[in-house]
Amino acid sequence: MAVRNDWPELVNILQRALDSISPEQRKQIHNKWIGVRYEHGVDYDLFWQSLAAFLVIISLFYFYNRKLSREILQRKQAQKTALGAKDDADKANQAKSEFLSVMSHELRTPLTSIKGALGLLCSGKIADLPDKALTLLKIANDNSDRLIL
Incomplete structure (x- = not known):
């Protein structure tokens, strides 16, 4: 036991009291x-609770992973569909451009010869035409310029 240094009388009193106690009584005290008391046995409640919590967490991860897998599959299918639609649109646009190019060529070829004939008629080198006919030919010639250009 600890006692203050300035109380030496208390040390003597306590020492005599401790000496009067038998070794058996000291051991009991x-x-x-x-x-320390040791409890023998295993507490399985904590083990089962921990195992149940672990299984719940693993199950949640499993189902979340399955959900993400389905979403990824759906996105891949949507992307494939979108790429197919884009390819179809590109092909249709290409076909349209080719069609317009061919039609433009097919229309310009005869219009060019018509324009040339109108130019000759308007110049008056081929035949003498009345003023009203020349006016109409000039209008037709001017309008054909807009079609060809």
């Missing part, structure tokens, strides 16, 4: 106040 020691065991009562400082004794």
Whole structure:
């Protein structure tokens, strides 16, 4: 036991009191106040609770992973569909461009010869035409310029 240094009388009193206690009583006091009790056996409740919590967490991860897998599959299918639609649109646009190019060529070829004939008629080198006919030919010639260009 610890006692203050300026109280030496208390040290003597306590020492005499401790000396009067038998070794058996000391052991009993020691065991009562400082004794450690060991419980024998295993507490399985904590084990089962931990196992259940672990299984719930693993199940949640599993189902979340399955959900993500389905979403990824759906996105891949949607992307494939979108790429197919884009390819179809590109092909249709290409076909349209080719059609317009061919039609433009097919229309310009005869219009060019018509324009040339109108130019000759308007110049008056081929035949003498009345003023009204020349006016109409000039209008037709001017409008054909817009079609060819």
